[in-house]
Amino acid sequence: xxxxxxxxxxxxxxxxxxxxxxxxxxxxxxxxxxxxxxxxxxxxxxxxxxxxxxxxxxxxxxxxxxxxxxxxxxxxxxxxxxxxxxxxxxxxxxxxxxxxxxxxxxxxxxxxxxxxxxxxxxxxxxxxxxxxxxxxxxxxxxxxxxxxxxxxxxxxxxxxxxxxxxxxxxxxxxxxxxxxxxxxxxxxxxxxxxxxxxxxxxxxxxxxxxxxxxxxxxxxxxxxxxxxxxxxxxxxxxxxxxxxxxxxxxxxxxxxxxxxxxxxxxxxxxxxxxxxxxxxxxxxxxxxxxxxxxxxxxxxxxxxxxxxxxxxxxxxxxxxxxxxxxxxxxxxxxxxxxxxxxxxxxxxxxxxxxxxxxxxxxxxxxxxxxxxxxxxxxxxxxxxxxxxxxxxxxxxxxxxxxxxxxxxxxxxxxxxxxxxxxx
Numbered sequence: 001x002x003x004x005x006x007x008x009x010x011x012x013x014x015x016x017x018x019x020x021x022x023x024x025x026x027x028x029x030x031x032x033x034x035x036x037x038x039x040x041x042x043x044x045x046x047x048x049x050x051x052x053x054x055x056x057x058x059x060x061x062x063x064x065x066x067x068x069x070x071x072x073x074x075x076x077x078x079x080x081x082x083x084x085x086x087x088x089x090x091x092x093x094x095x096x097x098x099x100x101x102x103x104x105x106x107x108x109x110x111x112x113x114x115x116x117x118x119x120x121x122x123x124x125x126x127x128x129x130x131x132x133x134x135x136x137x138x139x140x141x142x143x144x145x146x147x148x149x150x151x152x153x154x155x156x157x158x159x160x161x162x163x164x165x166x167x168x169x170x171x172x173x174x175x176x177x178x179x180x181x182x183x184x185x186x187x188x189x190x191x192x193x194x195x196x197x198x199x200x201x202x203x204x205x206x207x208x209x210x211x212x213x214x215x216x217x218x219x220x221x222x223x224x225x226x227x228x229x230x231x232x233x234x235x236x237x238x239x240x241x242x243x244x245x246x247x248x249x250x251x252x253x254x255x256x257x258x259x260x261x262x263x264x265x266x267x268x269x270x271x272x273x274x275x276x277x278x279x280x281x282x283x284x285x286x287x288x289x290x291x292x293x294x295x296x297x298x299x300x301x302x303x304x305x306x307x308x309x310x311x312x313x314x315x316x317x318x319x320x321x322x323x324x325x326x327x328x329x330x331x332x333x334x335x336x337x338x339x340x341x342x343x344x345x346x347x348x349x350x351x352x353x354x355x356x357x358x359x360x361x362x363x364x365x366x367x368x369x370x371x372x373x374x375x376x377x378x379x380x381x382x383x384x385x386x387x388x389x390x391x392x393x394x395x396x397x398x399x400x401x402x403x404x405x406x407x408x409x410x411x412x413x414x415x416x417x418x419x420x421x422x423x
Contacts, residue, residue, distance in 0.1 A: 139218050142285050148183040150193065150207040151216045152176065158310050161200035161290055165190035172200050173292040174310055178220045180287035181207065198292030221285040224253045225266045228282055234274030238263035245274040246375060246412040253286060254411075255401050267399060268411050272376060272384065291406050293390040295368060299423060302369035305343055309387055309395050312339075315404040317397050322349065332385050335397040335404060336371060339387070345420055351376075351385040358420035371418045372409055382415055 131139075143149065152159055152175050161173040165188065173196075175181065181193040181202075191204045208216060230250050235242040238260065246268070248254070254266040257273055264281055267273040295303045318329030324338035333351040340347050347354045355373045366372075368390040376383015386396030386409070394409045 139221055139285050142221060142287065143214060143217060146180065146182055148209075149213050149217060150181045150183045150191065150209050151213040151220070152179045152181065152202075152206055153208045153216070154206045157313055159202055159206050161193070161195075161198065161202055161292075163200060165192070165201045169201070170296075172294060173198050173290050175202065175290035176288060176313060178216065179289055180217055180220075181290065183207065183209065193290075196289035196292060198290050200290070200292075217287055221287055223256060223284070224286050225256050225264055225276075225281040225283050226253045226286070227251060227276075227280065229280050232276050232280045234266070234268075234272075234276055236274060238265070238275040242275070245377075246272060248276065248412070249408065249410050252408050252411055255399070256283060259283070267401065268407075272374070272412060291389075291393060293368070293393055295390060298368050298390075301343060301423070302367065302421065305339070305369050305421075306387075306389050306395075308342065309339055309389070312404050313395070313406070315397070317400050317403045319400075330397050330404075332397045336385050336387060340420065343421075345422070347420065352382045354385055354420075355382050355416055355418065358418040358422070361417045361419050363417075366417050367419070369421055371420055372414045373416050373418070374412050375415055388417070 155177050158174045158176045160171045161175050162169040163172045175193075175195060179195060181191075181195040184192040184194055184199070186192075186204055189204050190201050191207050192199070192201055193207070227248050227250050232248045233244045234246050234248055236245055237243075248266070248268070254268055256264060257267050258265040259278075262278055263275045264278055264283060265273060265275050266281070295306065298306075312324060312335070315324070315335075316326075316329035317331060318334075319331050320334070321329040321331050322334040322338065324330055324335065330338060333347075333349060333354055336354060337347045337349060347357060351373060354371065358371070361367075361370055366388055368388055370388045372386050372388055372394060373382045374384040374386070375381060384396070386394035386407070388409060389395050389406070392409050393406055394411075395404065395406050397404050398407065
């Protein structure tokens, strides 16, 4: 009897273990089923709603693609002497490079030009609606000086002006975007123009005429002061007997920082502005015009340097800046330091230190590519440097309002002139 009892206990124990195992298996099957249903639901949901790329990623990808396409397009074109002020990376034959730069416009440039002209027209319309009648009359009086007005458009920076109606003729000057010209004649795709006291030829496709030119001219005019007498002393203060900062010369035009009944404060460069008596200047509206110069007899290296300098015309002035890029900016010495470095000439960072480099030249021996140094805000202390480009003109990083621009080399008395090219 005892043995039968033990056997019954073993059977009951075995039966309990079997039930436990079965419950575990059922649980596992149930969980697997739930997971399978979840997976099917996820797949079906994603099938109905395809994955989308976030807008920012899409925009970034589009920019990258566009940049790559533009780079490929740019690489596929020849580069050379460029009248539009782009970087010159490789030197091709003169005839080929100049023809492409002066007679062909890329679709990108055409599109940008149309946008610029549209913006200028909108700005002109807005300005005309807000300007006083006196200002409008003053601007219209400027336009009356032109019998056949033309405005330079369609160039990124500057356009070569030549002595004859083809790229075979010598360059006699440069003319910048939004400059005004008097059209003398047009023939075979070329215009003979007069601007800034110089006469030359430019490709007709870069000259806007008619009503568009008029509107663009009105929006491009600048209010400035022009020196009327042979020389004018600029003073530290608007009163008789004040200390003289420098002397301005006849015919030069300067930005106006302020006016009173008897005095006008004019700016030449960042650290050089002063007060002049009102009767010594004419204040009014002006249009930018062509810059005439000649590089006859100048070495190829100096010619390349001058052309390179013009590529940055209109660039941003940043006090203490040493980045010759659109995103950065330069001051006067930063401009010369960065530019001459491209031609193997190492210059210090500051204008005063740059004046210690190279060989001294004078008014009779100075050549395009030499440096001219001027006093700054403090008498007797060099505070500004510019590049001589010929025909009594300089290109320099002048001020925040002017940026990189062209001026007379005698906008103020030069302190010293230097040949830093070593030739």
